Amino acid sequence: MSNPNAVDWTKPQQLKPPEPGPLYEKRKAVHPQRIDGTFRRFKWLVMLVTLGVYYITPWIRWDRGPYAPDQAVLIDLANRRFYMFNIEIWPHEFYFVAGMLIMAGIGLFLVTSAVGRAWCGYSCPQTVWTDVFQHIDRFVDGDRNARMRLDKAPWGPKKIARRSFKWMIYLIISFWTGGAWIMYFADAPTLTVDFWTGQAAGVAYATVAILTATTFILGGFLREQVCIYMCPWPRIQTAMLDEKSLIVTYKDWRGEKRGSLKKALKSPEEFGDCIDCNQCVAVCPTGVDIREGAQIGCITCALCIDACDRVMDEIGKPRGLIDYATMEDCEHEAAGGEPRPIAKTLFRPRTLIYFAIWGAIGAAMLFALGVRSHTELTVEQDRNPPFMLMSNGSVRNAYTVRLRNMESRPRDMEIAIKGLEGGTMWSDDIPQSEAARSLVREVAPDATRIVRLYVVAPQQTPSQSFTLTVTSQDEQQEQDSSEVRFEAPGEQS
Numbered sequence: 001m002s003n004p005n006a007v008d009w010t011k012p013q014q015l016k017p018p019e020p021g022p023l024y025e026k027r028k029a030v031h032p033q034r035i036d037g038t039f040r041r042f043k044w045l046v047m048l049v050t051l052g053v054y055y056i057t058p059w060i061r062w063d064r065g066p067y068a069p070d071q072a073v074l075i076d077l078a079n080r081r082f083y084m085f086n087i088e089i090w091p092h093e094f095y096f097v098a099g100m101l102i103m104a105g106i107g108l109f110l111v112t113s114a115v116g117r118a119w120c121g122y123s124c125p126q127t128v129w130t131d132v133f134q135h136i137d138r139f140v141d142g143d144r145n146a147r148m149r150l151d152k153a154p155w156g157p158k159k160i161a162r163r164s165f166k167w168m169i170y171l172i173i174s175f176w177t178g179g180a181w182i183m184y185f186a187d188a189p190t191l192t193v194d195f196w197t198g199q200a201a202g203v204a205y206a207t208v209a210i211l212t213a214t215t216f217i218l219g220g221f222l223r224e225q226v227c228i229y230m231c232p233w234p235r236i237q238t239a240m241l242d243e244k245s246l247i248v249t250y251k252d253w254r255g256e257k258r259g260s261l262k263k264a265l266k267s268p269e270e271f272g273d274c275i276d277c278n279q280c281v282a283v284c285p286t287g288v289d290i291r292e293g294a295q296i297g298c299i300t301c302a303l304c305i306d307a308c309d310r311v312m313d314e315i316g317k318p319r320g321l322i323d324y325a326t327m328e329d330c331e332h333e334a335a336g337g338e339p340r341p342i343a344k345t346l347f348r349p350r351t352l353i354y355f356a357i358w359g360a361i362g363a364a365m366l367f368a369l370g371v372r373s374h375t376e377l378t379v380e381q382d383r384n385p386p387f388m389l390m391s392n393g394s395v396r397n398a399y400t401v402r403l404r405n406m407e408s409r410p411r412d413m414e415i416a417i418k419g420l421e422g423g424t425m426w427s428d429d430i431p432q433s434e435a436a437r438s439l440v441r442e443v444a445p446d447a448t449r450i451v452r453l454y455v456v457a458p459q460q461t462p463s464q465s466f467t468l469t470v471t472s473q474d475e476q477q478e479q480d481s482s483e484v485r486f487e488a489p490g491e492q493s
């Protein structure tokens with residue numbers, strides 16, 4: 001029998017244009033319900049660690065001796081240094097910072113490949129601060145239903161008082177967040193005193209104001225909209241996920257057809273395990289219904305897993321109706337296969353390749369840090385004039401030498417000539433009569449000293465290259481050298 005509703009594709013079709021809708025969908029307020037469970041506890045732990053690291057790190061002291069700051073992590077913009085515990089990065093070593101940024105980027109790829117959007121779900125600042133503010137909502141206004149009621153209630157003294165109190169807490173946390181940020185750029189105790197006595201730099205107040213405002217607005221009000229509409233990372237991650245990536249999945253082959261517990265008990269063969277209780281939606285911090293499939297709003301925080309597992313426990317069904325799984329495993333399970341252990345997704349070629357690259361960069365940086373010299377020499381030759389003839393016929397070249405002492409203590413450094421037979425040198429602070437093959441200069445801790453050098457060679461010395469070396473006069477005897485030109489009358493380079 002033919003279907004009266006079937007489309008006759010042999011005839012031209014009249015396609016109806018879609019009804020014009022609003023350009024932007026109005027935001028539906030998200031009031032996540034309180035939940036406890038394995039993933040919620042893990043989220044608490046990550047929140048504690050990340051916020052702890054952020055707020056406490058600038059206050060950790062680190063003894064580097066009398067000549068260097070004693071703050072463990074410090075971005076010292078004024079002196080152009082980056083301190084991180086025992087590591088001190090100078091501006092000319094910016095490649096270490098670049099290396100760290102590359103490692104952070106590959107680290108994100110690695111995490112995404114191994115455990116999907118775990119960064120979004122647990123440790124992204126937007127997620128962490130939104131979570132903090134959602135707990136403040138709960139603390140001030142009560143759990144989901146009470147908050148929804150208060151939202152709908154007309155504005156009156158009670159609502160105004162509650163909202164003001166809550167926003168005041170938001171503001172204090174936001175201010176504290178902005179305040180913690182500037183502590184990374186100056187000595188934290190000193191800056192705190194300067195800040196509250198009005199003696200800090202204007203940029204410190206401006207930075208705190210901007211970060212207070214952004215934390216207040218992004219964490220307190222925009223929340224999941226940042227993840228869904230503003231952040232590029234979900235789009236990048238979506239492109240990076242494949243059928244072997246872990247995502248939070250609703251196992252529809254097990255849950256459908258969904259129906260209330262009452263209906264399911266009446267005709268169990270007709271219904272799946274989902275009792276349509278909406279608990280998974282109620283706890284979701286981004287308001288997603290995971291039963292509609294993977295979506296960009298799902299930050300894979302797994303709170304819906306906690307909620308659904310609790311429901312499954314209550315109705316006596318196996319846990320895992322919503323679970324972490326790969327698309328490949330879902331197909332396997334839907335076809336009747338046994339669930340596969342999640343751990344195997346961690347050890348697939350793509351993840352291992354990311355890990356190998358990440359590890360190799362890390363090892364290379366550690367090696368470079370381990371073998372780097374704390375003594376450096378750079379030489380710039382005067383070009384105009386390239387040489388001078390002295391009254392006795394000898395030839396003089398002039399150089400600007402930079403001696404870099406990267407230790408946090410003063411050091412004597414010996415500059416010496418290698419090659420250039422008969423050549424001697426002197427500098428601005430000694431007379432030519434004291435010219436010698438080497439001279440020693442003290443360089444202040446963590447500093448660069450500029451020395452003007454005059455190198456003189458006997459008459460008839462041809463143009464040639466020679467080497468200037470610098471050697472620290474301590475037990476390390478660190479050395480650096482630079483090949484330079486000596487110009488003389490005749491052929492010049």
Ligand code: SF4
Pocket residue numbers: 250255273274275276277278279280281291307308311321322
């Ligand atoms: S919590 Fe579980 S049972 Fe309840 S609606 Fe969600 S998937 Fe269905």
Ligand code: SF4
Pocket residue numbers: 248280283284285286287288289290297298299300301302303304305
């Ligand atoms: S759907 Fe589940 S995993 Fe995704 S954001 Fe909501 S609660 Fe978290």
